[in-house]
Amino acid sequence: MADKLEKIVRLEENIIAMEKEILKYQEMFEADGVITKEEQGQLDAMFSTINAVVKELFRRKAALPPEITRSVFMAGTYEKKNYAPPTKLGLFDVSLNPKNGRLEILSKLNFNFIDGAAADFAGKKGESNVWSDKEKKEWRKAYIALIEGRWGGKYHFIHPDMNNVTVYVDVEIEHADAGWHYDLQVKKIPKGEFEQSAVSIHDANPSTDEMVATLDSNDLKFVTKDASVKDKQKGAVHEYGHMIGLDDEYVDSDPGTIWHETLVRDALGTVLVEGNFKDVMSVGNQIEKQHYVTFLQALKDVTGLKKWQFKK
Incomplete structure (x- = not known):
């Protein structure tokens, strides 16, 4: 072959x-x-x-013989824990149910709520720098609903050797006190203010690979990153893109390099260009096919089949 x-x-x-x-x-x-x-x-x-x-x-x-037959595919079991896309970023569990085409992307997060600095809240009437139990519960619930709703079910995958097999993406967020993929550190800041959020890249040494994501209490709300783009962005949605292996697509400190561009070129035949656009990994809110390439790669790797492609 x-x-x-x-x-x-x-x-x-x-x-x-x-x-x-x-x-x-x-x-x-x-x-x-x-x-x-x-x-x-x-x-x-x-x-x-x-x-x-x-x-x-x-x-x-x-x-060429087919890569696989439908009957063989249906009888298979497909699951991989702690899947790391080939992009220096991202970590999640991936599993596929061949019977219904459900590709589950499971992110286990340790919701680590960090109190803000008392000085930052001085004079802020009705606001506290300390997270209450109620606020933690409500923020976590809102975050899970936001990410699962925005990132799941956008695009589908098919395999040319198997008719009537369509794979859809189901993004699941799970709170985990242990065995998590990311320590999600959420700092409380005053309403209307902003702090830089980030997601760690993979360490070359797996034994010291600390997967940390930092957000703030306002990252569930829309903000304007670039007035000329005429689209707003929720920081939590953008940062989750990093947790599934996507790099920034705006011009950053490493111009000309987008770590998932090879996957995009292989899957879609297009070349990514850095800039301020409406795309979610730039400064906007739009989730395009290029933002599903790490899911496509995960599907290929978990099944061992390389012909999976986007459904047109």
């Missing part, structure tokens, strides 16, 4: 090279103003060759 795939890749590379060669010759001939009979013959010969290669490519692809 690997040898056949390698030959197909080489054929595709040859096709691309020949197309470039044809364009080069065509431009050269047209630059003279008139294409002679001899030159037209050369172009026709090139087109004939490329058509033969394309036919051979389709023949070889058709001869």
